Amino acid sequence: MYRKTAKALRDGFIKGEYTASQIAAYFLERIQILDQDLNSFLNVTADRMMKKAEELDIKRGEGKPVGKLAGVPIALKDNLHMKGEVTTCASRFLSNYQAPFDATVTKLIEAEDGLIIGKTNLDEFAMGSSTENSAFQVTRNPWNLSCSPGGSSGGSAAAVCGRLCPISLGSDTGGSIRQPASFTGTVGFKPTYGRVSRFGLVAFGSSLDQIGPFANSVEDIAMIMEVMGRHCEYDSTSLDVTSENYLDHLSTSLQGKKIGVPWKFLEDFDGPSAEHFAKGLQAFKDLGAEIVEVNLNKIKYSIPIYYILSTAEASTNLARFDGVRYGKRSEKAESIDAIYDLSRKEGFGDEVKQRILLGTYVLSSGYQDAYYKKAQKVRTLIIREFSEAFKACDIVAIPTTPTPAFEIDSIPDPLQMYLQDLYTICANLAGLPAISLPVGLDSDKLPHSIQLLGPQLADSRVLHFAHQLEKALALSSFVPPLFDKEIKL
Amino acid sequence: MSHVSYEEWEPVIGLEIHIQLKTRSKLFARSPNHFGDEPNTNIDVIDTGQPGALPVLNQEAVNKAVLFGCAIDAEVASFSKFDRKSYFYPDSPRNFQITQFDKPIIIGGKVIADVEGKSKEFFIHHAHLEDDAGMLKHFTEFAGVDYNRAGVPLLEIVSEPCMFSPKDASAYAMAVKAIAQYLDVSDCNMEEGSLRIDTNISVRPRGDQTLRNKVEVKNMNSFTNMEMAIEAEIRRQVRAYTAHPHEDPAKVIASETVRFDLEKKETVSMRSKEEAKDYRYFPEPDLPPIVLSQEFIETIRKEMPELPHERFDRYVNKLGLSEYNASILVNEKGLSDYFEEGLKTCKNASSLCNWITVEFVGRLKDSGTPLFKSGILVKHIAALVNFIDQKKITGRIAKEVADIMVQVQGKDPELIIQENPNFQAVHDTSAIEPFVDQVLSENVQSVADFKAGKDKAFNFLVGQVMKLSKGKASPDVVKELLTKKIL
Numbered sequence: 013m014y015r016k017t018a019k020a021l022r023d024g025f026i027k028g029e030y031t032a033s034q035i036a037a038y039f040l041e042r043i044q045i046l047d048q049d050l051n052s053f054l055n056v057t058a059d060r061m062m063k064k065a066e067e068l069d070i071k072r073g074e075g076k077p078v079g080k081l082a083g084v085p086i087a088l089k090d091n092l093h094m095k096g097e098v099t100t101c102a103s104r105f106l107s108n109y110q111a112p113f114d115a116t117v118t119k120l121i122e123a124e125d126g127l128i129i130g131k132t133n134l135d136e137f138a139m140g141s142s143t144e145n146s147a148f149q150v151t152r153n154p155w156n157l158s159c160s161p162g163g164s165s166g167g168s169a170a171a172v173c174g175r176l177c178p179i180s181l182g183s184d185t186g187g188s189i190r191q192p193a194s195f196t197g198t199v200g201f202k203p204t205y206g207r208v209s210r211f212g213l214v215a216f217g218s219s220l221d222q223i224g225p226f227a228n229s230v231e232d233i234a235m236i237m238e239v240m241g242r243h244c245e246y247d248s249t250s251l252d253v254t255s256e257n258y259l260d261h262l263s264t265s266l267q268g269k270k271i272g273v274p275w276k277f278l279e280d281f282d283g284p285s286a287e288h289f290a291k292g293l294q295a296f297k298d299l300g301a302e303i304v305e306v307n308l309n310k311i312k313y314s315i316p317i318y319y320i321l322s323t324a325e326a327s328t329n330l331a332r333f334d335g336v337r338y339g340k341r342s343e344k345a346e347s348i349d350a351i352y353d354l355s356r357k358e359g360f361g362d363e364v365k366q367r368i369l370l371g372t373y374v375l376s377s378g379y380q381d382a383y384y385k386k387a388q389k390v391r392t393l394i395i396r397e398f399s400e401a402f403k404a405c406d407i408v409a410i411p412t413t414p415t416p417a418f419e420i421d422s423i424p425d426p427l428q429m430y431l432q433d434l435y436t437i438c439a440n441l442a443g444l445p446a447i448s449l450p451v452g453l454d455s456d457k458l459p460h461s462i463q464l465l466g467p468q469l470a471d472s473r474v475l476h477f478a479h480q481l482e483k484a485l486a487l488s489s490f491v492p493p494l495f496d497k498e499i500k501l
Numbered sequence: 502m503s504h505v506s507y508e509e510w511e512p513v514i515g516l517e518i519h520i521q522l523k524t525r526s527k528l529f530a531r532s533p534n535h536f537g538d539e540p541n542t543n544i545d546v547i548d549t550g551q552p553g554a555l556p557v558l559n560q561e562a563v564n565k566a567v568l569f570g571c572a573i574d575a576e577v578a579s580f581s582k583f584d585r586k587s588y589f590y591p592d593s594p595r596n597f598q599i600t601q602f603d604k605p606i607i608i609g610g611k612v613i614a615d616v617e618g619k620s621k622e623f624f625i626h627h628a629h630l631e632d633d634a635g636m637l638k639h640f641t642e643f644a645g646v647d648y649n650r651a652g653v654p655l656l657e658i659v660s661e662p663c664m665f666s667p668k669d670a671s672a673y674a675m676a677v678k679a680i681a682q683y684l685d686v687s688d689c690n691m692e693e694g695s696l697r698i699d700t701n702i703s704v705r706p707r708g709d710q711t712l713r714n715k716v717e718v719k720n721m722n723s724f725t726n727m728e729m730a731i732e733a734e735i736r737r738q739v740r741a742y743t744a745h746p747h748e749d750p751a752k753v754i755a756s757e758t759v760r761f762d763l764e765k766k767e768t769v770s771m772r773s774k775e776e777a778k779d780y781r782y783f784p785e786p787d788l789p790p791i792v793l794s795q796e797f798i799e800t801i802r803k804e805m806p807e808l809p810h811e812r813f814d815r816y817v818n819k820l821g822l823s824e825y826n827a828s829i830l831v832n833e834k835g836l837s838d839y840f841e842e843g844l845k846t847c848k849n850a851s852s853l854c855n856w857i858t859v860e861f862v863g864r865l866k867d868s869g870t871p872l873f874k875s876g877i878l879v880k881h882i883a884a885l886v887n888f889i890d891q892k893k894i895t896g897r898i899a900k901e902v903a904d905i906m907v908q909v910q911g912k913d914p915e916l917i918i919q920e921n922p923n924f925q926a927v928h929d930t931s932a933i934e935p936f937v938d939q940v941l942s943e944n945v946q947s948v949a950d951f952k953a954g955k956d957k958a959f960n961f962l963v964g965q966v967m968k969l970s971k972g973k974a975s976p977d978v979v980k981e982l983l984t985k986k987i988l
Contacts, residue, residue, distance in 0.1 A: 093553050106552070113546055115553065214552040219786035247555050248788050325786055328585050331596035332550040336646070352589055375587075375781035384783060 013038050014175035014498070015491065018084045018232040021178060025072075025083035032065035032072070032083040036127055039085045042499055043130070043176050049157055049494070051149040052170040054090045056130035057097055061085070068125050079124030080239050086121055087171050087180035090131035091138055092223070093212040094118050101214050102146035103136045105333050105340040105359030115212020116244045117181060117223055124239045129177050132167030136361045137330065138188055138216045140164050141432035142423070145363045150420060153195060154492040155458055159417040162192030162432075165226070169196040172226040174495040179227045179236055183213055185220045186318050187412075187436025190448035190463060194412035197450040197459030197490055198226050199478070201233045204468050205443030206251040209244030215329040217322035218249075220440040228490070230449070230479040234258035237471065256472045262479040267300035269477070272405030274308035281411060288451040288460035289411050295451075295484040296409070296477075306401040306408060310394050314437040315430055317394070320374045320387040321441075327371025333359065363426065395442045399467070407477045408465040410435050412448040416458040435463060445471040447478045450487055459490075507666070510742075511707045512735045514664035514700060515715070518677050519655050520687040521633065521695040522565045527652035528632045529556030529599065529788075534654070536693050540638070540647035548635075548652040550594030555787050558583075562654040563791060564801055565686040566606050566630055569656060571802040572680050573625055575610025579793050583630075583785040588778055591646050592635040600631035600657075602782040606791060607656075613810050614676035615828050616668055623673040624661040631655050650694075656686070662701070662712065667731040671724045674698055675832055679809040682834040691722055700731055703754075704738045713750050718768055720760035730761035734768045812837065820850040829858050836862075839873035847883035849890055856886055860900065864907045876910030885914045897972040898924050926975045930982060936969040937982045948987055959983070 013035070016024065025032060040058050047053050065083070072078055088094065091101045093111035095118075100106045114122075121128060135145035143151045143166025151166045153159040154174040161170040165182025169192035172180050182189040184202040193200025201224045208223040215221060225236045235258075242255040273293065281289070293303055335341035335355030342354030360368070374383035401408060414434055423429050439446035446465040453459055462481070466474040524534050530547035546554040570577040584602035607628035614621055635651035637644055658677060664670045678696055681687040689696040703715040718734055721727040738754050745753045759768040807815075809831050816827035830837040840857055847853045861882060862872050873879075885902060888894045894902065902914050902924060909917075918924045927933060940962055941948060950958035966979045 099552070101552075109552075111553070112551055113553075211555050212553045215787075217786075246557060248557050249786075324783060328587055328595075328597045328781075328783075331587060331589065332552065332594065334589065334591075334596055336591050337549055337594070338551070348591060372781065375783055377779045377781070380781075380783070 014042060014495075016178065017229045018081070018178040018227060019229075019235055022082050022084055026078065032068040032127065033062065035083050035085065036061050036065035036129075038499075039129060039177055045499055046174055046495060047171075047176060049152060050154060050170050050174055050176070051151045052132055052161075052167040052174065052176065053087070053130045054100060054102065054133050054148060054167065055098060057094065057128060058130075060094075060097070061127050061129050064122065064125075064127050068127070071125075079126070081121060081124040081126030081236065084126050084179060085129040085177040086126045086236070087129050087132050087168055087177045088115075088118065089134050089138075089165050089168050089180070089182045091134060091183060091214040092117060092131075092181060093214075094128060094131070097131065099131070099214065100148070101137045102134045102148055103359065103361070103364070104147045105355070107147075107340070109339050111212075113212060116209035116246060117240050118212060120239050120242070121236075126239070132165070132171055132180060134167055135164035136364050137214065137326070138164040138183055138185060139326070139363050139367055141187070141191055141429050142418075142420070143167060143192075144420065145361055147361055152420070153417050154495050155197065155417065156456070157494070158419055159458070160195065160420050162195035162413075162417065164188040164192075165200075166192050168226050169193055169198055169200065172196070172198045172228060173492060175228075175491065179225055179232055181223055181225055183216070183221055183223050184436075184440065185217045185222075185322055186440050187433045189224045189226065190412050190436050190439075190446060191432055193226055193448040194450075194459070194461035194463075195417035197453070197461070197492075198228060199230055199233055199447065199449055199482075200224065200226050201237070201447045201475070202439060202445065203237065203241060203471050204251065204445045205440075206249050207445070207471055208240045209242075209247040209250050211244055211246035215325075217325040218329060219325060220318075220322055222440070230447075230475055230482050231259070231262065233447070234262060234475050234479070237475070241471065251469070253469065258472050258475050261472050261476045264476060265300065266296065266477065266480050269301045269407070270304050270405040271296050271301050271477075272304055272306035272401055272408045274311065274401075274408070274410065275305050277308050277311050278410065281414065283415075284454045285411055285413070285415060285460055288454070289409075289462055292449075292451045292462035292481065292485070293409060295481055299480055299484055304405050306404055308397055308401055308408070308438070310390070310397050311435075311438045313390050314394065314441055315434060317387045317390050317441060318433065318437040319370065319430060320383050321391065323367045323371030324375050324384050325371070327368045327375065330364070330368055335359075366426065391441050394438060398438075398442045398444065402467045406466075406473065410463050410465070412436065412461040412463040416454060416456070416460055439465050443468055445469075445474045447474050449478050449482060450490060451485060452487070457493075509707055510704050510735075510739045511709075512665060512702060512704045512731075513662045513712060514666075514670050514702050514731060515662040516658075516660045516664070516670060516674060517699040517701070518658040518660075518674060519697040519699075520658065520677075520681050520689055522562050522654040522656055523685065523687050524559055524561045524565065524654055526559055526561075528559050528562050528630065528654035530652050532652070535649075536695070538649060540645070540649060543649045544651070548594060548648050550596075556599060556785075558788060558791070559654060562630060563606070563793075565654075565684070566628065566656050567793065567798060567801045568684050568804065569628065569681065569686050570607035570610065571798070571805060572684055572808055573607075573610035573612055575625060575628070576608040577793060577798045578604065578606050578608055578791075579795070580604065580790055581606040581629075582790040583788045584782045585785050586780045586782055588780060590634070591644070592637050592648075592651070594635065594648060594651050598631060598634070599785055599788070601629035604790075605629035612673060612676045612680065614672040615813075615824070616672040618824065621669065621672070623669070623676070624663045626659045626661050628656050628658040631657060662703075662715075667728040667735070670700060670731055671728045674727065675724060676809065679832055679834060683806060683809050683812075685806075691724075698727060700727065702731060702734045702738070704735055704742065714754045714756045716754065716756065716768075717758045718761055719758060719771065726761065726763065729766060730768060733761065733766055734759065737768055809834075822851055822854055826851075826854050826858060830854065833871070835871060835873040839879045843879040843883040845883075846880055847886050849886055852886050852890070853883060856882055856903075860903055861907070864903065877906055878911060881906060881912075881914050888914065888918070892926065892975060892977055894918060894924060894926055895967070895972050895976065898926070923971075923973065925973070927970060927973045928975045928978055930978060933966070933970065933974045933978055933982060936966045936974065937979065937986060939969065940965045941983075941986060951987060
């Protein structure tokens with residue numbers, strides 16, 4: 013059952029090959045056994061899942077219509093709210109914080125009979141590229157347990173990669189879905205900014221954050237995007253456009269389509285990753301698409317721009333964690349100022365503190381013009397450069413990451429870690445839909461991926477191109493050997 | 502307390518007026534905007550700064566801000582935006598306020614106010630939308646926070662430094678309050694905090710063009726207090742400059758924030774501007790800019806009710822009220838609306854105004870309840886005025902009827918008169934004739950004076966008869982009898 017895509021699982025459930033309760037029990041057992049090695053889940057919501065599965069079985073038994081995600085187990089990154097469950101954001105600060113409401117995505121998934129299976133590990137408050145910044149546990153890469161699954165949505169990537177659930181949700185502020193998707197050989201999609209409601213997502217960089225799915229096929233990504241990609245009145249930045257039909261457009265031919273590649277920007281990109289990138293482009297050519305050069309030189313500024321803008325926003329978004337209303341309150345504090353100082357000191361990890369300090373600094377009077385305001389201007393330039401590029405091509409192709417998965421504890425320098433985001437940040441800065449898709453395995457049996465970016469609102473086009481490429485690359489049996497085994501119930 | 506020499510020194514005053522907008526829900530949340538409820542009952546996930554909660558702008562608040570902008574003849578911005586203002590305080594649920602830093606919704610505008618009988622224009626710099634904070638409550642062992650007020654929409658109206666006396670400042674503030682009340686955009690109740698005023702004060706030698714350091718005065722809960730506080734701060738600054746005539750003025754008076762100590766009648770330092778925080782303003786990423794079309798603004802403008810200065814003009818020019826009486830009514834919208842209601846059944850506007858503003862307001866003065874909130878119905882006051890005009894009762898009796906109307910609030914004056922025979926005017930000539938005869942026999946000289954052409958003497962005789970009848974005789978009947986008997 014673990015090899016089934018979400019779509020196949022749902023079809024089997026509808027046909028009556030198995031019940032929703034059987035699906036739930038099966039994947040819960042898989043987590044029980046296999047997640048001991050991975051540490052991808054922080055909280056498995058077994059009771060809630062079994063209850064929903066039983067309700068769904070009754071519903072089907074009564075012949076009532078079932079939802080678009082009927083019987084599909086789905087994991088949520090632990091910065092998304094499920095009412096009544098703890099949302100930790102992998103931070104000591106929120107280790108006891110019970111979400112007082114459901115995120116919009118949680119509501120939409122459950123309304124379509126999806127079965128939420130649990131909450132996955134992440135870098136604290138989604139700040140990191142390895143999931144090593146979690147206050148609770150280090151998640152491992154199913155392809156090689158000594159490697160990182162990437163981050164910050166490393167738990168969600170590892171869970172889908174290890175076939176602990178067919179779909180999971182992550183959040184992507186600078187690459188936090190696509191980089192771990194690349195490291196684990198899963199499909200990871202960051203939709204257009206505003207496509208999926210952020211209501212109930214604990215904010216990191218509000219103008220960059222976007223919720224998106226992981227799956228093992230583009231079709232499964234399309235399936236959940238049809239459920240999640242809709243306007244939400246609780247998020248003022250939610251796009252007020254009718255939800256797209258993703259599945260219907262997947263099979264159109266790519267004959268004559270143009271794939272833009274910023275060769276100049278990729279000058280220094282080489283090694284096995286570059287070979288896999290070339291393999292992906294060749295597959296496009298074989299499908300009848302044309303590779304054209306586009307100018308996206310300003311992407312090279314994206315790392316400094318991103319670390320100014322995202323930390324500026326984060327420094328205020330995280331100001332609410334003060335020990336007054338909820339979460340950690342230092343037991344040593346004896347005054348209001350001490351509550352602030354000590355609770356934050358004890359509750360936050362080093363990376364989070366570092367980014368709050370950086371964000372506070374770039375917004376300070378006297379520095380704001382040099383940093384924050386200048387960064388905003390460059391962001392505008394990057395947006396313009398993309399709109400120019402999309403006049404010459406349908407889709408832009410770039411790598412997802414400079415390298416395949418690295419070993420845990422191998423990058424102690426945060427600045428080196430920030431370079432992980434070199435190819436992913438631009439989509440967040442410009443609000444573009446972008447997908448990471450596996451291309452193949454290298455000699456170390458680690459996956460390599462390609463990234464496809466579309467213009468704003470062209471989410472359906474991105475999925476269409478990715479689906480065609482996925483078919484051409486024929487990577488259907490892309491399961492890590494350690495997890496390519498049946499469990500006994 | 503020495504008197505301020507306004508010949509030598511010129512105070513310059515600017516006001517920041519916060520009004521809580523009267524909306525059904527909060528500025529960014531669906532929780533109710535309602536004063537006076539149990540702590541932490543009108544809250545939701547946005548007001549308490551829960552992670553994952555997002556602000557959604559309340560259109561009703563935007564509409565009210567636009568209406569206010571139209572009323573003061575300001576430019577309503579076609580593009581305005583929100584910013585985050587960062588500071589840590591327990592009543593701030595996110596530890597940043599959502600305000601409008603450099604792109605406010607209202608730009609410019611002016612307010613006309615009556616200052617001691619003279620009409621003056623005051624200029625607005627801008628007005629912006631922002632959310633209110635919660636309230637700290639201190640107990641003996643601990644402090645708590647009530648977030649009911651957190652997220653209530655505020656319109657902060659920032660004036661130009663265009664006021665030059667405490668009277669200017671209070672006249673301007675009262676005019677702003679009246680406008681907001683007439684538009685029904687705010688209750689503007691200072692006791693409940695729906696109207697809050699900060700003043701910025703500096704003084705300079707008369708004739709100087711440059712402004713000296715300004716001092717912000719907080720903690721004023723009435724217009725009277727505000728005038729006293731401004732007066733005290735001006736006095737303090739003049740005293741300091743006078744005592745140090747040769748020093749750098751910037752060192753004599755520092756930019757700082759003070760509060761007014763009601764008991765000492767002095768301003769007391771709170772914090773200096775050098776300690777002022779860096780608020781690190783930057784655009785609020787969770788809210789798109791407010792973009793308003795000209796058509797939308799015109800739609801709102803069409804909803805404009807009668808404004809206070811328009812009502813003032815009508816009272817003076819159409820109803821013939823004195824400017825003094827007109828402004829007493831207009832400045833208190835509740836009283837003015839009460840008067841308007843009375844006009845529906847009483848055509849004698851000046852007499853109605855007099856009975857409302859002098860007789861009834863006077864009788865209720867010590868009760869603490871304003872007339873328009875009391876149980877006395879204005880249609881009954883209107884009826885009372887009509888009875889006088891119809892000569893059903895005399896003015897003297899009307900005052901006694903008014904006493905009872907205040908004691909037994911809501912009682913119809915017609916019933917009061919019916920129940921008390923003493924209040925019914927005597928029209929019966931046979932009852933009045935003996936009084937007339939008595940007065941004529943006792944005032945031979947006056948009768949002679951009247952015959953000689955002195956009208957005053959006649960009025961005297963009428964008054965004497967009324968006195969004998971204890972005010973009950975119908976004056977018309979008295980006049981008729983007197984005329985008949987003398988001529």
